[in-house]
Amino acid sequence: MATQVSALRLFDLIQSHRVTAVIYVAARLGIAELLRDGPRPLGELAKATGADERSLGRLLTALSTIGICKRTGEDSYALTEMGAGLDGEAEQSFKSWAIFEAEMLSKSWSGMLESVITGKTAAELQGLANSFDLMGRAPEIVYKFNAAMTELTRLVTPDRGFLPWLHWSGLQRSSKVSWTKDHKFTDASFLSPTLMRAVSLINLASVRALEEKIGMTLNPLRFRGNIYVSGLEPWQELDWIDKEFQIGRIHVRGLARTPRCAAVNVNPDTAIRDANLPKAISQHFGHVDLGIYRQALSDGELKVGDEVLEAMTLAKCVS
Known part of the structure; x- marks a missing residue:
């Protein structure tokens, strides 16, 4: 009692x-x-x-x-x-998270009863594949999400020691891609376990298309991809969602577009914020995505120069 x-x-x-x-x-x-x-x-x-x-x-x-x-x-x-x-200017600010929590998360939790009864996420109840697609309907929602995640990242990595890890341009060795139950590659844990184990793919042609629009050279490492490919048309990777394709000998499937957050505004060579890329992508291309999450359906080894095959499309894995 x-x-x-x-x-x-x-x-x-x-x-x-x-x-x-x-x-x-x-x-x-x-x-x-x-x-x-x-x-x-x-x-x-x-x-x-x-x-x-x-x-x-x-x-x-x-x-x-x-x-x-x-x-x-x-x-x-x-x-x-x-x-x-x-205070939004504080080094350890949570102002954006307070706004994100109240304007987005609190509202989504109001549908928890239906999710528990049906076993479907809020996105699935609206006929969408995942929460990324749900957020992508409104760029202003993505901006709030990006700002909140940037604050959280800044708090848990106060020394920004992750930036030197991004310099992979000299990578020449093979990389093994495999699925394991407890290994996680992305920060999308709140969206789904599958996305948490996904690998990020960046199309260098999309990066170049963005460079042309903003008149600025961009180091592709800003976008923190696991795999970079060349030889595609700009934004072609966005058409690979829910499609299966092959990288080298590895069979993969496109899971979701990657909406870009404020972290890509940081120049990996200087650690200085020198652009507003999510806003630029939205203004010039009508969405906030660059790259995709993809799931490995088989184990295997990747190396620079591996071909990416999707129907009649041929591209090259460059890193």
């Missing part, structure tokens, strides 16, 4: 969505940025945000209760160390 204490704990869990809502509104209003330089009175904050003063006061009280802000006077508020993470 539930005690009063356990029942109240349950009650807290039931209404915990309100915490996400409060943090989201603070992120959208830019409260952390306004308090970045020190405490400010409620009246100033209301004027700066364009919010109703009394309503904003209740929001700040809630933020103080959960430790995002603290009251420094009768009507004055300051930012806490934890609250500083809602």
